[in-house]
Amino acid sequence: MLDPEYGWLSWIVIGLVAGGIAKLVMPGKDPGGCIVTILLGIGGALVAGFLGRALGWYDQPTDGAGFLAAIVGAILILFIYRLTLKRR
Incomplete structure (x- = not known):
């Protein structure tokens, strides 16, 4: 996950x-605006x-995930979201 020494603004x-x-890497219809995008990135870092x-x-x-790992984690979250959305 992101290094806890970073401040909350970071x-x-x-x-x-x-x-x-x-x-941008996975274009498509996804929910949310800025807040959801921020949570997606933070969630990606945690994953x-x-x-x-x-x-x-x-x-x-x-040790925490780096910036590139946060992007990969966010892509993984988007992928899982889209898989579960298709099944409904």
Whole structure:
């Protein structure tokens, strides 16, 4: 996940940029505006950090996902969202 030493404003900015890039990479009809995009980016960082620790990519428990990993995590969240949306 994102490094806790970043301030909350950094989390918002990184979340906005990572979520925005994820939405650009996977264009389509997705809900929300800026707030949802920020949450998507932050969620992507959390997912990437969790998966990275589970797979042993990070040595320390405090190691967090980087910016690129946050984008990949956000893309993964969008992909899962679209899969569940199609099944309805």
